[in-house]
Amino acid sequence: MTQTVIIDPVTRIEGHAKISIYLDDNGQVNDARFHVTEFRGFEKFCEGRSFWEMPGITARVCGICPVSHLMASAKAGDAILGVRIPPTAEKLRRLMNWGQIVQSHALSFFHLSSPDLLLGMESDPTTRNIMGLIAKYPDIARNGIRLRQFGQEVIRILGGRSIHPAWTVPGGVRRPLAAEDRDQIKRMLPEALDIIELALDLLKDAFDDNSTEIETYGNFPSLFMGLVTPEGGLEHYNGLLRIMDAEGHLVQEDLPPERFREVIGEAVEPWSYLKFPYYKPFGLEDGRGMYRVGPLARLNVCDFAGTPLADRELRQFRRLGERGKPVTGSFHYHYARLIEILFALEKIEEVLDDPNLTDDHVRSNASVNELIGVGVSEAPRGTLFHEYHVNEDGILQQVNLIIATGQNNLAMNQTVKQIAQAYVNGGGLSEGILNRIEHGIRVFDPCLSCSTHAVGHMPLHVQLIGPSGDLVDERLRD
Amino acid sequence: MSVVTLTINDELASANSGQSLLEVIREHGIYIPTLCHMDGLSERGGCRMCLVEVQGMRTLQAACVTEVAEGMVVTTHSERLRKYRRMTLELIFAERNHVCAVCVMNGHCELQAVAAIEGMDHVRFDYLHPDLSMDISHPRFGLDHNRCILCTRCVRVCDEVEGAHTKDVMGRGINCRIVNDLNQAWGSSQSCTSCGKCVQVCPTGALFHKGVSVAEMVKRHDFLSWITLGREKNEWNYTGQPPYYATERRKE
Numbered sequence: 118m119t120q121t122v123i124i125d126p127v128t129r130i131e132g133h134a135k136i137s138i139y140l141d142d143n144g145q146v147n148d149a150r151f152h153v154t155e156f157r158g159f160e161k162f163c164e165g166r167s168f169w170e171m172p173g174i175t176a177r178v179c180g181i182c183p184v185s186h187l188m189a190s191a192k193a194g195d196a197i198l199g200v201r202i203p204p205t206a207e208k209l210r211r212l213m214n215w216g217q218i219v220q221s222h223a224l225s226f227f228h229l230s231s232p233d234l235l236l237g238m239e240s241d242p243t244t245r246n247i248m249g250l251i252a253k254y255p256d257i258a259r260n261g262i263r264l265r266q267f268g269q270e271v272i273r274i275l276g277g278r279s280i281h282p283a284w285t286v287p288g289g290v291r292r293p294l295a296a297e298d299r300d301q302i303k304r305m306l307p308e309a310l311d312i313i314e315l316a317l318d319l320l321k322d323a324f325d326d327n328s329t330e331i332e333t334y335g336n337f338p339s340l341f342m343g344l345v346t347p348e349g350g351l352e353h354y355n356g357l358l359r360i361m362d363a364e365g366h367l368v369q370e371d372l373p374p375e376r377f378r379e380v381i382g383e384a385v386e387p388w389s390y391l392k393f394p395y396y397k398p399f400g401l402e403d404g405r406g407m408y409r410v411g412p413l414a415r416l417n418v419c420d421f422a423g424t425p426l427a428d429r430e431l432r433q434f435r436r437l438g439e440r441g442k443p444v445t446g447s448f449h450y451h452y453a454r455l456i457e458i459l460f461a462l463e464k465i466e467e468v469l470d471d472p473n474l475t476d477d478h479v480r481s482n483a484s485v486n487e488l489i490g491v492g493v494s495e496a497p498r499g500t501l502f503h504e505y506h507v508n509e510d511g512i513l514q515q516v517n518l519i520i521a522t523g524q525n526n527l528a529m530n531q532t533v534k535q536i537a538q539a540y541v542n543g544g545g546l547s548e549g550i551l552n553r554i555e556h557g558i559r560v561f562d563p564c565l566s567c568s569t570h571a572v573g574h575m576p577l578h579v580q581l582i583g584p585s586g587d588l589v590d591e592r593l594r595d
Numbered sequence: 596m597s598v599v600t601l602t603i604n605d606e607l608a609s610a611n612s613g614q615s616l617l618e619v620i621r622e623h624g625i626y627i628p629t630l631c632h633m634d635g636l637s638e639r640g641g642c643r644m645c646l647v648e649v650q651g652m653r654t655l656q657a658a659c660v661t662e663v664a665e666g667m668v669v670t671t672h673s674e675r676l677r678k679y680r681r682m683t684l685e686l687i688f689a690e691r692n693h694v695c696a697v698c699v700m701n702g703h704c705e706l707q708a709v710a711a712i713e714g715m716d717h718v719r720f721d722y723l724h725p726d727l728s729m730d731i732s733h734p735r736f737g738l739d740h741n742r743c744i745l746c747t748r749c750v751r752v753c754d755e756v757e758g759a760h761t762k763d764v765m766g767r768g769i770n771c772r773i774v775n776d777l778n779q780a781w782g783s784s785q786s787c788t789s790c791g792k793c794v795q796v797c798p799t800g801a802l803f804h805k806g807v808s809v810a811e812m813v814k815r816h817d818f819l820s821w822i823t824l825g826r827e828k829n830e831w832n833y834t835g836q837p838p839y840y841a842t843e844r845r846k847e
Contacts, residue, residue: 165728165729166729167729167731167737167805169805169806169807169808170697170699170808170809172808173697173808173809174697177696177697281696283808283809283810283811286806286808287806288806291808291811482806484734510730510731510732510782511731511805512728512729512731
């Protein structure tokens with residue numbers, strides 16, 4: 118029998134995770150850990166490059182959310198230039214960011230999670246994926262693909278391509294929007310709005326069948342962090358950083374995001390490549406500084422959404438929290454995600470009617486005026502920080518990227534533990550339990566893997582470890 | 596000027612004596628790759644892309660620096676030449692850090708285009724991955740040694756056309772680097788006139804306008820023939836576009 122946990126070479130880079138479950142003397146779950154075993158190294162190898170290149174380079178961090186990195190990186194560049202970008206450029210950036218929210222959330226809900234929700238958590242694993250969904254519910258699968266396509270098309274129309282468009286630059290964007298392209302987006306909108314209404318109904322129907330899951334899939338108090346507009350509305354591109362506790366009290370009044378260092382600390386554990394950001398004033402002890410980011414957190418911290426349909430859904434969402442408190446169940450990330458799609462579609466509709474959207478002036482010019490630049494945006498998975506330190510020429514001296522998935526790291530570990538405690542009771546590991554743990558991670562839509570997610574199959578390595586450190590049971594799936 | 600007759604790829608061809616083989620081959624509509632050659636600049640013969648087989652000569656000859664001669668029998672494309680061109684290209688790629696995906700010249704790069712035309716789908720040699728810096732101390736231009744192939748077009752245009760001779764090459768072998776003045780930061784150069792000719796003639800993304808992003812840099816060479824025609828024949832009718840500055844306002 119193995120005595121120590123070994124990071125198996127089977128868990129390759131790019132989206133491979135490993136989970137260890139630790140048992141006490143009575144065979145009950147004592148602790149559980151979610152390990153991320155990939156290493157990318159962007160922070161290091163970008164040193165020595167120029168900050169003008171960073172949107173193009175950091176977009177390559179991810180094939181699903183390149184736009185989020187484009188936004189944060191270009192904004193950090195704006196800060197180094199010390200310029201205010203042309204108003205049209207900001208509107209176009211927002212438009213692309215909303216397109217990104219739509220396509221990424223649609224991918225998460227329809228392609229990755231809906232097979233669990235519609236076919237069952239413990240259904241046959243060979244068909245519990247997007248292919249099985251197409252076979253059983255072709256209309257739903259088609260809707261999901263079409264909705265994602267809408268978001269991807271918005272990105273493509275603006276940036277010239279849907280994956281890694283090097284379109285945002287420090288100082289603005291590269292190309293203005295032509296009127297006929299704007300009209301094309303407009304024509305695609307009604308179908309997308311119809312699909313999201315259907316998706317909301319679909320999810321609400323699933324609530325009854327998943328009442329146990331709602332209670333056990335990462336339902337615990339934590340802090341929540343997200344950007345809000347100066348008025349307190351839902352925000353994805355700019356705004357102020359707000360942190361709320363599980364009681365609904367603001368522990369961090371709205372903070373200019375470039376001051377994030379005052380509130381966010383980063384811890385490192387030897388067993389995972391993913392850093393553990395935490396709320397600095399509360400410390401790391403007993404998980405007090407643990408916070409969640411992403412759709413659930415954003416809807417919890419904002420006072421209102423700011424569009425009619427999304428605000429109506431938000432009122433229903435609030436009722437899921439206990440007596441007006443924030444919603445603490447991670448299962449409701451799904452619901453929050455759909456509300457955000459609705460919000461993004463409404464905002465796209467609004468901005469398309471802006472008469473200045475097709476203006477030509479979309480790029481401001483300047484040289485290096487500041488030596489430190491911080492860019493913050495709300496990626497689909499949560500708040501994303503890019504912090505660059507440059508010399509007078511604009512050569513990067515230090516790069517720090519704080520990625521949404523990292524900020525959910527503590528909460529994902531907590532979720533894995535909670536699900537394990539609920540379903541592993543001294544017995545072995547069934548495939549169904551494996552999938553439940555997987556879904557617990559999936560509600561956070563972590564961006565560990567882009568490609569393997571697409572067929573609804575996350576490479577997982579779950580180990581059940583007894584009190585003396587021996588391996589009780591092990592399941593490997595890749 | 597006397598006329599010579601030679602054979603190129605089994606076809607008879609005529610040329611003026613003193614012409615280079617490359618010139619004649621191209622006049623006859625035959626494609627032959629080049630990287631260091633540029634019309635309007637002196638020849639260097641350094642990139643070895645234009646290698647040809649000349650009957651009676653033991654070694655392959657660079658067409659750009661070989662003069663035509665009466666009765667020459669030349670082959671521009673053969674299995675042997677393909678192998679050598681491809682190997683040379685692979686060695687160029689292995690020597691520096693050419694990352695097309697995030698390069699300002701992606702899609703407009705001459706090195707990238709030649710590699711595609713010659714079918715270089717992978718590199719068989721170990722990449723050297725040298726730790727090279729970039730110099731963006733100049734207010735308008737940048738020099739990235741990672742993407743430099745040492746074609747010396749920048750050195751030649753700066754010396755022969757602009758007359759400043761700011762740029763030169765230091766070191767030997769794989770340690771060669773393009774330098775400004777006496778190996779100092781470009782922004783501190785006293786001889787540089789900031790004319791930007793070096794940027795326009797650079798075949799890769801090694802020289803670029805500051806502020807451009809991925810695939811945004813487009814280079815124009817037609818200014819060179821304009822200057823040459825003006826100087827030699829006093830014809831000053833430039834019909835080309837001004838050099839493209841991505842950071843300026845424009846509508847496509």
